[in-house]
Amino acid sequence: MHKIIVVGGVIGAYGAKFLVENNEVTLIEEHKNEEQPVHCAGLISKSGFERLKINPDKFILNKVRGAKFFSQNISFEIRTNETKAYVINRKMFDNELLNSAIDSGVKFINERAIDIQVGENFTVRTKKNEFKAKNLVMATGANYKLHRKLNLMVPKFLNALQYEIFAECESDMVELHLTKDFFAWLIPVRGYTRVGIAGYGNVKEKLDTFIKNLKQHRKVGEILARQAGLIPIYAPKFKTEYKFSDLNLRLAGDAAAQVKATTGGGVVMGCLAARHLADKNYENGWRKEIGNELYLHLMLRKFLNRKSIRYDDMLLLANKHKHIFYSADMDIASKLLKNLTAEFVRHPLMIIDIFKILF
Ligand SMILES: Cc1cc2nc3c(=O)[nH]c(=O)nc-3n(C[C@H](O)[C@H](O)[C@H](O)COP(=O)(O)OP(=O)(O)OC[C@H]3O[C@@H](n4cnc5c(N)ncnc54)[C@H](O)[C@@H]3O)c2cc1C
CATH class of the missing domain: 3.30.9.10 (D-Amino Acid Oxidase, subunit A, domain 2)
Structure with missing residues (x-):
């Protein structure tokens, strides 16, 4: 049984639930309920909720069954007959995960961590209190003040x-x-x-x-x-686990840039990674599960961001091979690439169209 301090929000709360099974966990988060600022479109895939084993019923605001893509002159849509994603109330979602962590035995401190010192222990200071532990998780979102203070890598x-x-x-x-x-x-x-x-x-x-x-x-x-x-922006070399002699520091969620570079969605990936916070080797654990996927999202983003790319031609091509998108999953880039490879084998002349898009 170790003492672990988790600083952060939704991803921290989700991970804390796994950590508390064998440890004493304190979760420090500055916002709760109404005060919490939302910075999210709240679009989460149905398959993502299934993967996380979270029942979304309480916080669903809307159900979505497809997507329309627009370039300057062309549009392309994938329309299905089933719900593909939910639009959720993020405040309620975050609160639910926090309450679930508290119910599992996590001690919740509703304060801001203003300083972290590294010594014999990590000492996390809030305005009123001081907490000490040899294990620290930072799931502080896309706020890298504490990263800079501790000389950690900061993502782009x-x-x-x-x-x-x-x-x-x-x-x-x-x-x-x-x-x-x-x-x-x-x-x-x-x-x-x-x-x-x-x-x-x-x-x-x-x-x-x-x-x-x-x-x-x-x-x-x-x-x-x-x-x-x-x-x-996800970077494969971004370090998410640090050792300071016998102290261990782990980063999760946006704090670890565990975000899909194609869409910017970070809830499902961050939670999937946070499940590995309880692993002996966190860095290997989460990378084994989602490292390749995050890398493929990054490659797709690099493809989409090429200066010479012609989105009109790309959407025309997508329209021609529309069926490969229907069984795709907005979180799992490898599924789309697998479909694309199979299509490529069937229609090798696609290469000409791909060159047209790029050059
Ligand atoms: C405009 C926008 C739209 C988005 N839309 C989507 C979407 O549709 N779907 C999706 O999956 N993702 C979306 N994302 C990304 C998603 O919001 C993040 O990936 C997700 O919130 C990451 O969760 P997190 O717990 O890592 O960080 P956060 O949700 O930011 O939570 C971090 C928490 O830690 C707290 N905290 C930080 N520092 C301290 C401290 N020192 N002491 C105490 N508490 C602290 C913060 O107050 C915050 O509550 C969007 C992002 C943006 C900006």
Whole structure:
């Protein structure tokens, strides 16, 4: 039985539940319930919930059965007859995972960790208290202040901004509008839409321009809420486990950049990784389960971000080989690549179209 301190939110709470089976776990998180700022579109795959063994019923706001992709002149859609993803209430989801961790025996401290010292133990200081342990998990999200303080690696990241707004769109289809560095999204909720963008530089300007263009052919109403955040970019060499003599430090979730580089989604991947916090060798454990997938997402992102790429031609090609997308999974990039490889064997001349997209 070890003493373990976990600093962080949803991924920390999910991981803490596994850690507390054999350890004494204290979870330090500064926000709870209403005060918690949301920076998430709340789109989580149905298969992801199944993989995490979480029943989503309590926090589902909407169900989605497909996606529409837009380039400048072309659109392409994958429409199915079944629910592929849920749009969730993130506050309720985070709270549920936190309560579940507390029910499992995790001690919860609703405070901010303002400092961490490395000595005989890790000493985590909050405004009112001090906590000591030889094992520390940082699941502090895309806030890298404590990383910098401890001289840990810090990932590269994209800026993201989202408005909750009334904007016309189909109630059970998400939209992805491809941009040069990432994409803009429309996610239908109930009676309103989450419209956001991620990218480099000034995302406010980019989102406002996107919405201005949207207004030319759709009804768009008042902004109800604004949510901003960072999206860390996965890097295979990013270190997620550190030793300081006999002290052990592990990073999980956005703090470890365990995020799909294709979409910026980090909830499912972060939780899958956090299950390995209880492993003897954390770094090997989580990489074995999702390392390859995160790497493939990164390769796809690099492909999509190539300067010479022509999205119009890419979507035309996707339309021609549409069926390979129906059995794909938004979290498991290898499934799509497997389908693509099989299609390539059937239609080797696809290579000409791929060259057309790239050059
Ligand atoms: C605009 C936007 C849209 C997104 N949409 C999606 C989506 O649709 N689907 C998806 O899967 N992912 C999405 N993501 C990514 C997703 O939000 C993150 O991957 C996920 O929240 C990571 O969880 P986490 O626990 O690592 O970090 P967080 O959810 O950020 O939680 C970290 C928590 O730790 C707390 N904390 C930090 N430092 C301290 C400290 N010093 N002391 C105490 N507490 C501290 C923070 O207050 C926070 O509550 C989106 C991200 C952005 C920015």
